[in-house]
Amino acid sequence: MLDIISQHGCFGGVQAFYRHDSTEIGLPMQFSVYHPPQEEHEAVPVLFYLAGLTCTEETFMIKGGAQRWASQHGIMLVAPDTSPRNTGIEGIDRDWDFGHGAGFYLDATQAPYAERFRMESYLVRELRELVLNQFNTDARRVGIFGHSMGGHGALTLALRHPEVFSSVSAFAPIAAPSRCPWGEKAFGHYLGADRAAWVEHDASELMKRAKTPYPQGILIDQGLNDKFLQEQLLPQEFEHACQQAQQPLTLRRHEGYDHGYYFISTFMEDHLAFHHRVLNGQPAGF
């Protein structure tokens, strides 16, 4: 059962916000969808966007400026929330970089998080199937991108499920989470003290073991005025891993841009064009 929270005309299509009872998470979840005008007469490709710490399913749709390009290319945009909500777990709202708003797009294995914090299964199975079944979409053309914690989510979910996602890109991703404070904190709580479990959710570690999983390339944009770059994001680790795996990567470093949505919206057009081309079997163009 899918409840419509609100719907708004947008670039010839519809910007919608939905709520449903998630079986994976065992609680209601909200997500947003941009329905491009082309969906009325053809099955459209789907592009999932995963947002960063403290964000909700609204942030990207309000601030990302993606709908204009999604409308032009006929791509459906889907943005989930960044974690389960109202879990009732003691202390779960204490920190802004852990707990609610910071699900890290994985299935927790440790108590008290394991029951509700199942964002990987929620996204890759439940939400994907719901979107593919409910809307006029093409299951063979599904891509994923995201920002910061969501960039980590996009890269790791693409590497863990290459049969599901055909294109991947990121803005300022947490590229080596097992080696930065945000990742160490989240993985320690969600996955436990054994670091062997962490590498399965670390994009740079996963890429080292991969064999050119995305031959058409991966696109990453990174601002050089980003205050999180040196300590938290570590894109150079992912760059080295891609070299090792012979994975084509376009990592663009931009002077004058910080971590926020002014940066993200500046390069949104390029990301939508990139996914459009890759999902339609054309050269990535980067």
Ligand SMILES: N[C@@H](CCC(=O)N[C@@H](CS)C(=O)NCC(=O)O)C(=O)O
């Ligand atoms: N609250 C943190 C920043 C959190 C932050 O930058 N979150 C990013 C994702 S990692 C974001 O997208 N925030 C929402 C926004 O910019 O609208 C701080 O004060 O340093």
